[in-house]
Amino acid sequence: MKAIEIFEPGKIGIKERPIPDLKENEVLVKVKAAGICGSDVHIYHGKNVFATYPRVAGHEFAGEIVKIGSQVTGLMAGDRVVVDPVISCGRCYPCRIGRHNVCRNLNVLGVHRDGGYQEYVAVAAANTYKLPGNISWEVAALVEPYTIAAQVIDRGRLTAEDTVLICGAGPIGLILLQAVKMAGAKVAIMDIIETRLDKAGKMGADLVIHAERRDLVQEIMTFTDQNGASLILEATGNANVLETCIHRIASAAGRVVVLGFSTEPPVKIPQVDIMSRELEIIGTRLNNHKFPQVTEWFVKGLVEPEQVISHTFKFHEVQTAFELIDTNPAEVCKIVLRF
Known part of the structure; x- marks a missing residue:
């Protein structure tokens, strides 16, 4: 499969990788669309203090399940899903009081470990949320940034x-x-x-x-x-x-x-x-289990994510997309990569 890899700050390209193996509690997602966030740009420029290299970025993504692990229930191949990139330990103090988004051992897909800028991603089934078929892949990729807003207004x-x-x-x-x-x-x-x-x-x-x-x-x-x-x-x-x-x-x-x-x-x-x-x-940081709430916003038409998307690119045009963000910030709002 092909993956977008940031080899080191300022250097990005397409690399061949094997399709990931599945653990028993994971699903294999064929990525359909992924958003470019400011934090992805910071990783590209070497300004994200949490990222290590080389890194497959991308924490805003959606796709189709193509395979499920042996212990996964409630999901099947063909399901359309969005993926919560927040991975926590479940044991530390923040996790114990229900604030896993600031887990002491926090991992975020696309930052601490490889994320959604690749054709296939193996993720824990618990981090996936089903989407109806009437939401486009490009719009589905924006569920994650809307969870940031849900977290902000909850905290405030x-x-x-x-x-x-x-x-x-x-x-x-x-x-x-x-x-x-x-x-x-x-x-x-x-x-x-x-x-x-x-x-x-x-x-x-x-x-x-x-x-x-x-x-x-x-x-x-x-x-x-x-x-x-x-x-x-x-x-x-x-x-x-x-x-x-x-x-x-x-x-x-x-x-x-x-x-x-x-x-x-x-x-x-x-x-x-x-x-x-x-x-x-x-x-406020990331989101604390806000995906169901935001999915409901999308399904009911309570927000208009289409208004935020300014450009779409094929994933192999990622270099052009990042250059556009750098050179024309006034013209760019949200860029979505199509896989």
Whole structure:
């Protein structure tokens, strides 16, 4: 079979590999489509602190089961499935309290071990979720990034009463926007790329803010009648943005959910900002068994993943796809590879 391998940072290509053998609790999935995520781009550029090389990336993928292990029940060849890339130990403290997505021994397909950028993948049956036939493969590949949004709004305890600021209108920001609008909350979104903000406006944002042309703090304070945003979803990974959100934008009793990240520079936050307003600074990572919830969103048409897909490529055109992301970020939202 053919696999897309990142040999080392900056070097990617197609390599022949044997079709994986199956363990008794696994299924063999013939990959049909896989999304390119920002973290995949970071692995390509050598900026993902969790990845090792060589690596078959890809944690957003869907396909068809072609073979099942001897102990697998409830699944059969021909089933259409999406795959949860989160693999946990089940024994450590986070796992024992039901938060396996931050397992001390966490493995993520496509990051810590080989993922979906290959024609066949052997995965634990417990990590697969069935999909109906009326969802296209390209759309099915987006279930995983929507689970990120489901995790974020769960961690942030989103309600229809919230006034939300989303920092970053890239693919995840736009997916967050759909999830927030689905809940009926009022939402603003900021970015510095005009095309992304245009898309956010068309997707229902109540306010779009070009952060290099308008004063972010002033815009949000006007938007919230000087109260500040009750829920901030920080997806840029920019330390200055996070500092501004905590220091000047979050409302009293507000929550700031951090999903974008960088290892440097460190964030500088006066403790009084957190104490005086009883702010909650909340981390979020991956998803905690959100695939059934998001699959229901897709089946019921509660979100519109088609709006997020900007390009599709055949998998052997992966080099072109990654180059497009690097050279034309304003034109790219979500790229899906077809297998």
